[in-house]
Amino acid sequence: MKPLVHPALEDITVEGLLYALSDPVRVRIYAEIAASGCPQICSNFLTVSNRTLPKSTLSMHFKVLREAGLIRSERHGVEVRNVSRCEELKERFGDMVGSILRAYQEQTGRCGGV
Amino acid sequence: MKPLVHPALEDITVEGLLYALSDPVRVRIYAEIAASGCPQICSNFLTVSNRTLPKSTLSMHFKVLREAGLIRSERHGVEVRNVSRCEELKERFGDMVGSILRAYQEQTGRCGGV
DNA sequence: TGCGATAGTTCGAGACTACTGAACTATTGA
DNA sequence: TCAATAGTTCAGTAGTCTCGAACTATCGCA
Incomplete structure (x- = not known):
């Protein structure tokens, strides 16, 4: 099993961040991790947005x-x-990710969060 | 030829916006359109980031x-x-798009804008 | 030490999406 | 009416995503 790989801060790109967050499942997972403040394990998300995902x-x-x-x-x-x-x-991207999360919360708020 | 289709403001989604901007060519095109302030025609972008694109x-x-x-x-x-x-x-998404553009400008600034 | 359970990863095949050359439509100007 | 310009559509290939099956890693317990 390969070790878990993390890019250095300077190797992170705007396009890469936007791509990762452009999927409904991923943005949901990330929003929950960011909101919770404490570490989240993967299997907490086996059902997300009323849908069961394969591991x-x-x-x-x-x-x-x-x-x-x-x-x-x-x-x-x-x-x-x-x-x-x-x-x-x-530090690197200013409030970009924060403003994406706020817009996403607003959107899921208005259409039921499903 | 089909007419040009635009979604209503309420049909626009965060995920859709992020997906559209997650491509290096598209974010570049959008950044230039947004920065210029005046209408831009498609063929202005036949070469973008030192690369020639098919029409x-x-x-x-x-x-x-x-x-x-x-x-x-x-x-x-x-x-x-x-x-x-x-x-x-x-109006609908607050400063999300603005903060993406600022982060993108910052990034292209630091690595030469190519 | 070995076994079973739990958590997650890897692989591979089929489904889906994106890219691009060729042919097309629409408009303008001569 | 014809040629030029601007952009769109189509369809084949290339590439990406999804998910079941098989796998690895760790833990707790006898």
Whole structure:
């Protein structure tokens, strides 16, 4: 099994971040990780937006979030704990990610959050 | 030839906007349209980031930007004039698009804008 | 030490999407 | 009416995504 790979802050790109967040499942997962403030394990998201995802699909979505630079993942025993890299991202990209999350919250607020 | 289709403001989604801007060519085109303030015709972008694009590819990229809700396109004689829908977008999504553009400018600034 | 359970990853095949050359439409100007 | 210009559509290929099956890694327990 390959170790979990995280890009250095300077290797993160705007396009990569936007791509990672352009998928409804991934933006939902990231919004929850960012909002919760504490580490989230992957299997917390086996059902997301009223839909059950295969483990392999979920694993791939986390990989995309991680390699885009949005989250930091650490193996702890049998599980992988994920936290948002929001502080670093803010340093490099200003309030971009924050304003995306606010717009997303607004949108899910108005159409039921499903 | 089908008429140019624009989504209503309420049909625009965060995910759709992010997807449209997650492509290096499209974010570049959109950044230039938004920065210029005056209508831009498609063929102004036949070379973008030192790369020559086929007309069909360019046409497809404009279609994605248009159908995501980022630009408004109007046929004037033989050409299509494109403007940013930034005012409408600001109304609905706050400063999201603005902060993406600022982060993008910052990034292209630091690595030569190519 | 070995076994079963849990959490997540990798692989590969089929489904889906994107890119682009060729042919097309629409408009203008001579 | 014809040629030129601007952009669109089509369709084939190339590339990406999804998800089931098989796998790896770690833990707790006997």
